[in-house]
Amino acid sequence: MKDFVRTIYFLITASVLLTNCNMTKEFDVNIPISQVLGVYCNFYPDSVWKAQVFKLGNITDSIYGNSLLYVDDAEVKLFCNNEFQENLINVGSGIYISTNNSKPIENKKYYLEIFKEDYPSIVSTTETLPPLIKIDSIILYDSLQAEFSFFYVNSKKEEGDMQLDVFFENKEDLAILTTYPSFLLTNGYTGWDCYKYMYSLLKNEMNFLINNNETSNEFQISFTSNNFFEFYETVSIQENSQSGIISYFAGNIKSNISSGLGLFAGINYVYIDIDTIPIR
Amino acid sequence: MKKNILILLLILPSILTAQDYKISGLVSNNSGNKLIEANIQTNKKSVLTDKVGHYSLSTNQNKLKLSVSYIGYKTQTVSIEINNDTTINFILQKKENQIGEVQVVSERDFEKAISETKITSNIINTLPALGGEKDIIKALLFIPGVQAGSEATTGFFVRGGNSDQNLILMDNIPIYNVSHLFGYMSVFDVDMTEGITLIKAGYPASYGGRLSSLVKIDLKNGKSKKTTGKFTLGLVSSKLQLEIPLKKNTYLLISGRKTYFDLFTRYYNTSIKQNEGSNTYLSFYDFNLRLTSKLYEKNKIFFNFYTGDDKTEFANVYKIEGSKSSDIFKNKTGNIVSSLSYKHYFNKRNSLNLVTGFTRYRNIKISESEMVNKTNPEKNESEFFGESSSILDYKNILKYQFSNNFLNTEAGTEFINHNYIPFSVSYNKNVLPIYETYKPFEFAVFVDNKLKIKKFIINTGLRYTQYHIKKSKYNYLEPRISVKYTITKSISIKGSYTIMHQYNHLLSNLSTGTPADIWFPVTETSSPMRAEQYTVGISKTKLFGFINTGVEIYYKKTSNLIDFSDNVLSDLDIVNIEDYIITNGKGESYGLELFAQFNKDKYNGGFSYTLSKTDRQFEQINDGKPYPFKYDRRHNLSSYIAYDISKKIKLSTSWTYMTGYALTLPIGRYYSPASENEASLFLYSNRNQFRMPSYHRLDLAIKFEKQKARGLRTWEISIYNAYNRQNAFFIEIHSEFRYNDKTQDFELSKPKFWQRSLLPIIPSISYSFKF
Structure with a gap:
């Protein structure tokens, strides 16, 4: 009896103690502020040069409102084929544009240099407009023909699911695909779906899974550089990684800006209107 | 004259x-x-x-x-x-209540304990334990040079090596996963063992395949002339152990251990599955069987069998407009280990030992989603995804031993057939899984000589290993040299030099022993890991008449290490797992270890301190510059004291201190073009540039024993983390919603770093009866 009473008393005491434990508290760590610049600049065949310059913010600053991070007093230099082309001019909100209305031209090599007082200067890698690969034909299926990845093999078809097969004209063009291996398929409403070229050189086709439930039937296939793909891949990983113990392997965003952050990449594209393609 | x-x-x-x-x-x-x-x-x-x-x-x-x-x-x-x-x-006859001895060797061989340490089960049963569950692996943390991973986990790190660099043997057969309940406790039942032996350097040539340590679980052999046993009721699990003499010199030992709270939650969970809600189910069990027999005077046979499993299930059930949806996640992890050992004594000096056995580890994860529409069955949907990882090893050892007063020789050979299935994936219950298999073969020949010449004991060993996988073959010579010199009866110095190779890796981002662990063999594209270690030590017995103490310094160099690259999600794209692994890493660790142990009157105790540094270096990480290993804890201190208040009441306490482990934190924030209104991208520091807060903890235990008519009854009360230290388990950064009195509205605060702790003060009670 004595042992039983002793046990009950102990268990009551234990539960009282356990319920009063607070397991979270602030972690005091001194993180010095780093002076780092960054730039986002995607260039297209028919667009005027435009870049957005920003700086790294303090880790404990508010996450809303990027105006504090925009840099409007930097010097942004554009180079073409290793020769200085022009200074891009600031129009506010960290945006710098070409006042000559100059646009990227295929087969020319471009890079940016950015300077700001009290900050290390940053330089992008040399980039070009990816060549447009000629499309030979397009086939639209109302059912899935190919295995897109293991995750789609046994999933049920959702209403509107279709497969878009794009065939390219020459096998020689495939050599370009290995140099510019990433593709983007978007429509105006659903945003980016980024695919990396994973098919062997024996095939000259690409298969896309699309859903025609959206009101827009126009799709854009974009050809970009590997730097572009790696940037967005690492953004996706970092944004999806959970906090705490699982985030051990979350790393930095892949950037082609030396001593800086961001992305400088060319994008070429074609539009496809699926309303004009017969369904098989 | x-x-x-x-x-x-x-x-x-x-x-x-x-x-x-x-x-x-x-x-x-x-x-x-x-x-x-x-x-x-x-x-x-x-x-x-x-x-x-x-x-x-x-x-x-x-x-x-x-x-x-x-x-x-x-x-x-x-x-x-x-x-x-x-x-x-x-x-x-054993001295009664022999507690507090970490080193159970004769005084003359005390210096051997610098790199080889044995902890008996008597001592393990005395130490305070989490939840009252005595743990044979956690007892190793009291040895200098051995560090814990995360809180309440069984992963341990020896002299800067990873947790997969420890060879853990149960009757000469390796066991790959030693964790229950995500590392809360180990798979070994203390009542089935005599103790545990750890060797950190100067390994015998008969052992190989891991870089950092050799851990031998010393299983019990039968001795009792009548059936005896012990049952224990704890807060987490309960167990029963029996020893049955079958005939003269033949004994059967059986033990079983199981969680029991799942029996209650299973009833509750059944109700939940029929209605809405979430439920969690956790359980594990162990079963051990050991048969020992002495055939005539010159032959002994040992048969050993172990099996154990962990089951975890999380389920969410919800109803929407006439349909019921359920998401279920199940995980099952477990081992089977079995061995047959035969020992023949030709005479008092020569013996032959043959061991054959197997070990299997597998880990299965299943994710099922189902939607049942009662009004429109055509709209029923289900999804299934299963993945698993497994290893199956068959091992055979043949060993010859010779000994006399000045020479001990051991020579033999070892064969291991491995069968790795690192990842197997299935998308349909009725469809065969997709997997890739690796079947390497490992072979070794070894010879070890221990020679006593005056005050010197010289140990020279050589191990030749061969590893075959597909068309690749790796072979290495591994020298094992140690020298001991007795300066006086109580003072001796010792040094050793060792080369080791390892032919597999554990890919895990945690030390908890989670379902994320995958054992992966060395393949044609990755070379075996290598370690070279130098140690020097000095020991003294009977300092002030009752203290045994020693100090040892070591230097270890490792190469061909592997790690995950940056930017790897916890839920790996396992089909392309080799894309996430980086190889050709290097490691360097060095340190100083001190220990002291005493046994005087009613007091027993021990103290160990380690000062160490461990770095890693990979070309693809940290711009190729060396960075601290995650578990590079500069200071590590463990101590315990046991006191016999009376013959029936025993008190023990232990205190542990460790420098916080290294971690990578974000040091800046910037916006993403995909998220126009939020600065949601982080810039991280160099790998492992920061430190967690220091870890320290006090544990207490008191035991009440009473001899009853049919056996010995014991109540044990223990308190884990007695002063409720909030030891950080992980760090995260986030904002909090707070109510602003001025604006009378909720607003998001600025982001801050927060530490989360896992285990507060935990009292526990257990009851055992030994008959």
Whole structure:
């Protein structure tokens, strides 16, 4: 009896103690502020040069409102084929544009240099407009023909699911695909779906899974550089990684800006209107 | 002068014909286990027993006193009168309540304990434990040079090595996963073991395949003449252990352990599955069977079998407009280990040992989603995804041993057939899984010699290993050299040099032993890992008459290490797992280890301190510059004291301190073009640039024993983390919603770093009865 009473008393005491434990508290760590610049600049065949310059913010600053991070007093230099082309001019909100209305031209090599007082200067890698690969034909299926990845093999078809097969004209063009291996398929409403070229050189086709439930039937296939793909891949990983113990392997965003952050990449594209393609 | 010569001539014949008598025999304990290097002493000389517990000495005295001693046992002294060669066997009795001994070796061999340490099950049962669950692996943390991973986990790190660099053997067969409940406790039942032996350097050549340590689980052999047993009721699990004598010299030991709270939650969960809600189900079990038999005088057979599993299930059930949806996640992790060992003694000096066995580890994860529409069954949907990882090894060892008073030799060979399925994926219950198999073969030949020359003991060993996988073959020579010099009876110095290779890796981002762990073999594209270690140490026994102490320094260099690259999600794209692994890493670790152990009157205790540094270097990480290993803890201190308040009440306490482990934190924030209104991207620091807060913890335990008519009853009350230290388990950054009195609205605060702790003060109680 004595042992039983002793046990009950102990268990009551234990539960009282356990319920009063607070397991979270602030972690005091001194993180010095780093002076780092960054730039986002995607260039297209028919667009005027435009870049957005920003700086790294303090880790404990508010996450809303990027105006504090925009840099409007930097010097942004554009180079073409290793020769200085022009200074891009600031129009506010960290945006710098070409006042000559100059646009990227295929087969020319471009890079940016950015300077700001009290900050290390940053330089992008040399980039070009990816060549447009000629499309030979397009086939639209109302059912899935190919295995897109293991995750789609046994999933049920959702209403509107279709497969878009794009065939390219020459096998020689495939050599370009290995140099510019990433593709983007978007429509105006659903945003980016980024695919990396994973098919062997024996095939000259690409298969896309699309859903025609959206009101827009126009799709854009974009050809970009590997730097572009790696940037967005690492953004996706970092944004999806959970906090705490699982985030051990979350790393930095892949950037082609030396001593800086961001992305400088060319994008070429074609539009496809699926309303004009017969369904098989 | 003439008189003296005459006396000399008279006694000379007797001197010349003085006969030497040989006294020999065996020294064992009352369990029948031979005691190696027990001390047998006369008033003129002393000898030690050999590896089979045999001693032999010669004397010309007819009447003498023979005294036999062995640490942990009562000394026996006999007075004998002999006229011819005599055999005298000794059976020593254990000293009662022998607690506080981390090193259970004779005083003369105390210096061997610098790199080899044994902890008996008596000591493990005395130490305070989390939830009252005595853990044989966690007891290793009291040894210098051994560090814990995360809180309440069984992963441990020896001299800067990863947790997969420890070879853990159960009766000579490796066991790959030693965790239950995500690392909360180990798979070993203390009541089935005599203790645990850890070797950190100077490994015998008969062992190989891991870089950092050798851990031997010393299983019990039967001894009792009648059926005995013990059952224990704890807060987490309960267990029963039986020892049954089958016939003369043949014993059967069985034990089973299981969680029991899942039996209650299972009933509750069944109700939940029929209605809305979430439920969690956690359970594990262990089963051990051991058969030992002595066939005639010269043969022994041991059969061992272990199986254990962890089951986890999380389920969410919800109803929407006439349909019911459920998401279920299940995980099952477990081991099976079995071995058959045969030992034949040709004579007192030569023996042959044959071991054959297998080990299997597998880990299965299943994710199922189902939607049942009662009104429109055509809209029923289900999804299934299953993945698993497994290893199956078949191992055979043949070993010959020879020993006499000045030479011990061991030679043999070892074969291991591995079968790895690192990842297997299935998308349909009815469809065969997709997997890739690796079947490497490992072979080794070894020889070890231990030579005693005056004050030196020189140990030279050589191990030749070969590893075959597909068309690749790796072969290496691994020297094992150690030298010990006895300066005085109580002071000795020792040094060792070792080369080791490892042919597999554990890919895990955590030390908890989670379902994320994958064992992966060395393939054609990755070279075996290599370690080279130098150690020097000095030890002294009986400092101030009752303290045994020592200090050791080590330097270890490793190469061909592997790690995950940056930017790897916890839920890996396992089909392309090799894309996420980086190889050709290097490691360097060095340190100083101190320990002291005492046993005086009613007090026993020990103290260990390690000062160490460990770095890693990969070309693809940290721009190729060296960075701290995650578990590079500069200071590591462990201490314990046990006190016998009375014969029935025993008190023990332990205190642990560790420098926080290294981690990578974000140091800046910037916006993403995909998220126009949020600065949601982080810039991270160099790998492992920051430190977690220091870890320290006090544990207490008190035991009440009472001898009843049918056995010994024990109540044990323990308190884990007695002063409720909030030891950080992980760090995260986030904002909090707070109510602003001025604006009378909720607003998001600025982001801050927060530490989360796992285990607060945890009292526990357990009951056991030994019959």
